[in-house]
Amino acid sequence: MTSRKTLAVMTARWPGIFASIAILGVSSPSHAATAADQLYERTLMTSADARCRLFKPAVGSALDAARAQARGATLRSGVSQNEVTSLEARAHAKAGAASCGSRDLTTAADRVRKAFDGYSTMLRMTYPGDRATWQADRSVSATIAVWRLSQPSSFGRDRLVFGLSGRANDMLAVANFADNAQPYAARLVLRDTLRTQGPYLNARNAKGLAANAAPRNASRVFGAETRDEAPLTLLPTGAKTGLSFRFPREAGDALSRLDPREAATVEFVFTSRNGVDVVRRAYVEVGDFAAGRAFLR
Secondary structure (H helix, E strand, C coil): CCCHHHHHHHHHCCCCCCCCCCCCCCCCHHHHHHHHHHHHHHHHHHHHHHHHCCCCHHHHHHHHHHHHHHHHHHHHCCCCHHHHHHHHHHHHHHHHCCCCCCHHHHHHHHHHHHHHCCHHHCCEEEEECCCCEEEEECCCCCCCCCEEEEEEEEECCEEEEEEEECCCCEEEEEEECCCCCCCCEEEEEEECCCCCCCCCCCCCCCCHHHHHECCHHHEEEEECCEEEECCHHHCCCCCCCCEEEEECHHHHHHHHCCCCCCEEEEEEEEECCCCCEEEEEEEEECCCHHHHHHHCC
16 A cells, blocks of 8 residues: 555645556556655646646546546555545645746646547546446537436436436436336435445455445435436447436536445335335445546546
8 A cells, every 4th residue: 555655745746657547457556656746746747737737628628637647556555545535735835836937837748748639539438446446438419318428327227327427428327027026216415424434345346346335324316316217329239128217417526526436326216006115226336437427538
């Protein structure tokens, strides 16, 4: 694991080499220093870009996506949330203290442009996680509903696709129910970062993603704002019908703040014959959702 001393040393220098910004693939403690180093460099440069307008929007969004991916890799490597927050604060402070026309900043910005220029033109990216994968697609259509960022999931015999769709990047849960049951509502349950000190992780638990979901008393609940018949282009593979639930935009911001290893819970609420609500739960890995969302900008 990266030590506090190693993280602190990063404030003493400017970014040096910007490596390939394809999938980072940093997931073990032995690579924590590499992931944290990338996070520091990319946070510093995104902060400097916000103040000095160093890059064209396409390059800036590519850099921000890579920053978010490095953040996820750093957390996966075992660095604590508090250490990551401290590292980011030091990067922001370093960027804020630099003159926009300084030689060091100009040199670093040139390296960023060379490293990220090609990446900014890519249309699709795959973000693999520990148990699930996000697929990102910058393509948009004025007439056809398409997924721009999506992750499939199965729960029992039912199937789900969760993510962002359309020009507005609406957050949707599109589900197909094997028994043709019709839920009257859906809820998205996410850990409340203001009431908790970190994620609830239990990687050895046989429950899979469910083991990494926060308990209800430590969570925020977002109710779906709409319920509609889902267009064919958004349905799980092979499904002919399904329902689409749209969640508030605030839920996307909340999901982006979570640890990549934890799970979000999607609850579908049904009324049983005796009038008592029945809930079916699906789980989505947070993974690199933040990186995928930044990639779409």
